Amino acid sequence: xxxxxxxxxxxxxxxxxxxxxxxxxxxxxxxxxxxxxxxxxxxxxxxxxxxxxxxxxxxxxxxxxxxxxxxxxxxxxxxxxxxxxxxxxxxxxxxxxxxxxxxxxxxxxxxxxxxxxxxxxxxxxxxxxxxxxxxxxxxxxxxxxxxxxxxxxxxxxxxxxxxxxxxxxxxxxxxxxxxxxxxxxxxxxxxxxxxxxxxxxxxxxxxxxxxxxxxxxxxxxxxxxxxxxxxxxxxxxxxxxxxxxxxxxxxxxxxxxxxxxxxxxxxxxxxxxxxxxxxxxxxxxxxxxxxxxxxxxxxxxxxxxxxxxxxxxxxxxxxxxxxxx
Amino acid sequence: xxxxxxxxxxxxxxxxxxxxxxxxxxxxxxxxxxxxxxxxxxxxxxxxxxxxxxxxxxxxxxxxxxxxxxxxxxxxxxxxxxxxxxxxxxxxxxxxxxxxxxxxxxxxxxxxxxxxxxxxxxxxxxxxxxxxxxxxxxxxxxxxxxxxxxxxxxxxxxxxxxxxxxxxxxxxxxxxxxxxxxxxxxxxxxxxxxxxxxxxxxxxxxxxxxxxxxxxxxxxxxxxxxxxxxxxxxxxxxxxxxxxxxxxxxxxxxxxxxxxxxxxxxxxxxxxxxxxxxxxxxxxxxxxxxxxxxxxxxxxxxxxxxxxxxxxxxxxxxxxxxxxxxxxxxxxxxxxxxxxxxxxxxxxxxxxxxxxxxxxxxxxxxxxxxxxxxxxxxxxxxxxxx
Numbered sequence: 001x002x003x004x005x006x007x008x009x010x011x012x013x014x015x016x017x018x019x020x021x022x023x024x025x026x027x028x029x030x031x032x033x034x035x036x037x038x039x040x041x042x043x044x045x046x047x048x049x050x051x052x053x054x055x056x057x058x059x060x061x062x063x064x065x066x067x068x069x070x071x072x073x074x075x076x077x078x079x080x081x082x083x084x085x086x087x088x089x090x091x092x093x094x095x096x097x098x099x100x101x102x103x104x105x106x107x108x109x110x111x112x113x114x115x116x117x118x119x120x121x122x123x124x125x126x127x128x129x130x131x132x133x134x135x136x137x138x139x140x141x142x143x144x145x146x147x148x149x150x151x152x153x154x155x156x157x158x159x160x161x162x163x164x165x166x167x168x169x170x171x172x173x174x175x176x177x178x179x180x181x182x183x184x185x186x187x188x189x190x191x192x193x194x195x196x197x198x199x200x201x202x203x204x205x206x207x208x209x210x211x212x213x214x215x216x217x218x219x220x221x222x223x224x225x226x227x228x229x230x231x232x233x234x235x236x237x238x239x240x241x242x243x244x245x246x247x248x249x250x251x252x253x254x255x256x257x258x259x260x261x262x263x264x265x266x267x268x269x270x271x272x273x274x275x276x277x278x279x280x281x282x283x284x285x286x287x288x289x290x291x292x293x294x295x296x297x298x299x300x301x302x303x304x305x306x307x308x309x310x311x312x313x314x315x316x317x318x319x320x321x322x323x324x325x
Numbered sequence: 326x327x328x329x330x331x332x333x334x335x336x337x338x339x340x341x342x343x344x345x346x347x348x349x350x351x352x353x354x355x356x357x358x359x360x361x362x363x364x365x366x367x368x369x370x371x372x373x374x375x376x377x378x379x380x381x382x383x384x385x386x387x388x389x390x391x392x393x394x395x396x397x398x399x400x401x402x403x404x405x406x407x408x409x410x411x412x413x414x415x416x417x418x419x420x421x422x423x424x425x426x427x428x429x430x431x432x433x434x435x436x437x438x439x440x441x442x443x444x445x446x447x448x449x450x451x452x453x454x455x456x457x458x459x460x461x462x463x464x465x466x467x468x469x470x471x472x473x474x475x476x477x478x479x480x481x482x483x484x485x486x487x488x489x490x491x492x493x494x495x496x497x498x499x500x501x502x503x504x505x506x507x508x509x510x511x512x513x514x515x516x517x518x519x520x521x522x523x524x525x526x527x528x529x530x531x532x533x534x535x536x537x538x539x540x541x542x543x544x545x546x547x548x549x550x551x552x553x554x555x556x557x558x559x560x561x562x563x564x565x566x567x568x569x570x571x572x573x574x575x576x577x578x579x580x581x582x583x584x585x586x587x588x589x590x591x592x593x594x595x596x597x598x599x600x601x602x603x604x605x606x607x608x609x610x611x612x613x614x615x616x617x618x619x620x621x622x623x624x625x626x627x628x629x630x631x632x633x634x635x636x637x638x639x640x641x642x643x644x645x646x647x648x649x650x651x652x653x654x655x656x657x658x659x660x661x662x663x664x665x666x667x668x669x670x671x672x673x674x675x676x677x678x679x680x681x682x683x684x685x686x687x688x689x690x691x692x693x694x695x696x697x698x699x700x701x702x703x704x705x706x707x708x709x710x711x
Contacts, residue, residue, distance in 0.1 A: 047425035048352060055345035077426070084427045085345075129422040130356065246422065 006193040009142075009149070009238040013134045016141025016240075019061040025144050032065045034118030035136060038108035040072040042126040043081055049124070049131045050085040056133035063137060068116055069126070070095070070108040078126075090115055096316060102306050105200075106220035110308040113209055114317055120144075121209060125200035129246040139203040142238040150236040151204035151228050155196040156245040173198070174252075179259045180222065183266050187275055188226075190234050197225050198262075201242070208232070210312040210323075217303065218258045219265025226269045253288055257301050260286035264305055329701045330642045336455055336694040337643070343454055347447045347693070348686070350374055351430065354446060355439025356421045361412040361475040365389075368411060371446060371467045378449040380465070388482035391467045395449055397704075399460040405703050406464045406494040406664075407448065407696070408480065408655050409441035410471035419680055428686050429674075436682040440499035440671050442467055444693055451693065459704045461492050468655060476514075476619035480655040484662055493632060493708035494666035495699050496655045499684060500677060502692045505640065505647035506668035507633045508625030509657030511588040513595050514618045517542060517579045517602060519566070521611055533609050535577035536566045542579065542613070545601045549594065555587035559594060586651070588623050621653050624660035631707040632665045632699075639698035643691050665708040669695060 016022060026033065035053060039046060050067060057063040069082040069089045082089045093101050095111040109123055120143055122136050135154070142149040176198050184191040191197070198221050212227040214220055228237060250258070264284070270276050286301040311317045318324060340347070354374065359367035371391045376383045380393035391411075397404070413434040415421065423432035423439075430440075445465055452458070468479035484491070498504070519535040543561055551557045559581055566577025583594045599615055606613040626633060628649075640647045652668050659666035671692035674684035 043426070044424045047427075048423065051345045051425065052349045052352065055343075055349040059343070059345060081425075081427055132353070 013138035034116035104216035110214035154201035351443025506652035511623035557585035
């Protein structure tokens, strides 16, 4: 296992807080940068994210060239509020409407590639209560300053002491530690160095994102890492400590569903890579039980496991960006 | 003077054009808990933001009040102070994360005093946007230890140790747009603690109840004859005590304020209450302790002071109706040191001092324009005449 990656490619947000330098380097390299916020009923937090990013990274420091909200059909005021604060707002179904429609975070991220113009795209979740512009500039730092880095992932709250005698155990939430980390340890030990592979905040070059498929649901974070690792190797990936992130706490049942989707994505990937041979097709239903008046009733969560192909394979995308396969 | 008055309505739109930055400052500072005596983290963010906005000097005084200074063009004119208190009534256990909607910000402390502090930190950028410079240095001070037991220690220290004269001051409060405070009542804030020994014995066969003892204190305070002139009152503001429903209360605490526009009357009422406390302590054979938490001396500038008159003109030009009441805030410390000052509110809202406090965003821009107008008035010399 290549263990030097953790030391070499792990950063702290404070290493990138010289925003003048980032802007200067961005301009020198003639880069355009897009921020995308995927949403579904985020009326409580969306305005704050837009305001802070616009103020700090568009008005005061011209680091971002556009701020786009891709919504999965919120039933609250998410879209109205986002528009009121000046974001470019799209409903996912309006983008590439001739394609079959799906609903999910991965779908929003994939469609964002079609509507944004940036050479670099930053994705951050729209439910962050303690949002701060470091969430964006720190993800951009390694991409702008280091030519070899093409994809940057966030991690939070758990400082790690590398190279010192005292190393604190670190990692992500429950799904990361109970599902992803054991799987990575079994199949891709190198990837265990990515401390929080499921974090919803990451950024990368368009050329990377357009060349990989996007599962439409929860599995998107896992698949992005596996596909980038497979195509370009670990050295194009970096991770940045963004300090603390306050977000909604999910209950165990919801996490169970998330784990199910992630396992499904993972197994499909290792099958494709020829690492395992599964004789039968996997079932696509997660079954949980509720006790209702002394009876156990199954609660069935069905996952179709749809996946969007690399967007470069979509002719409308190639036409718009004047690209070829 | 009229020239700047005429510019004020246009200022509102220019200020609104940087609303993202103003609200960002409000959020980034206001989301950091800052209970009185524990303002260190908010102080750091305040300094960080001021430094970001390139003020000429950014420092803390000996008491750790954070200060930013924007240098003026004159070497002789004294500085103008703009202050907002940094502390809040909420502890660190309270969720301070704000929710922003189309025209509102909701969350703990937003009305007291996150809007005020966020606007204060935004002033350098607002001045730049409005292309304003001043003869006087502008001192932007976030003062600590203002509320409750803080007893305005931050501002007291800042003014006590400030070496040069001060030309005038504006105190900023989040709430409420239209307030114009230019006088402060004399005030003494007190607590009475009643403690009854928990040990059972024959001498406590008929054990007194601490809550009922304080009830008797309240009854006797209410019987005090208070004059209408000088205007005086006692506000019974807080009470706590007891352990559980079926048990006689061993301890209880009463919090109250004596307010009057005469310091003598405050003192006289305090002495009356002291007598009441001593009498009840003696008659009921219980321990009653009267503690003074804070004191403010009555101070004022007159309604016809040029600063007040100019402030009224500024407010009227912006379509605001000034409402005046006494204020026991930083204002009183400026006035007691003979520094002309006013307190102004930035916006309107509801649920004041509740965790779901809510302010309106739209009126804020007029509230800020009013602050700018008053700073310009002071810079034009309205405080220099008396």
